[in-house]
Amino acid sequence: MNAPARIEAIGNEIALIWDDGAEHxxxxxxxxxxxxxxxxxxxxxxxxxxYGGTDQKEFPGVTVTGWQIVGSxxxxxxxxxxxxxxxxxxxxxxxxxxxxxx
Numbered sequence: 506m507n508a509p510a511r512i513e514a515i516g517n518e519i520a521l522i523w524d525d526g527a528e529h530x531x532x533x534x535x536x537x538x539x540x541x542x543x544x545x546x547x548x549x550x551x552x553x554x555x556y557g558g559t560d561q562k563e564f565p566g567v568t569v570t571g572w573q574i575v576g577s578x579x580x581x582x583x584x585x586x587x588x589x590x591x592x593x594x595x596x597x598x599x600x601x602x603x604x605x606x607x
Contacts (some may be wrong), residue, residue, distance in 0.1 A: 506595040529602025540591035
């Protein structure tokens, strides 16, 4: 999956426009909740046990304060609560964009 052709913060959403013309608008709060970081999801050992992570699913008022493209495969997003360790692969962002709005 290629990087989005365009990324913009619009209000409380991140707009992603893809090369094929698809557009997705992702809530900043939902992006924070969906962070694929070990802080959010925990870390798995060799036998599948998960350590850490959080049950927190809502982050009211959290906004995106910046982002950067990592390599040719992901976006690293910085949030107003200081979280910045999740790498959102372009495939993952595309899948999130295709989910029904909550």
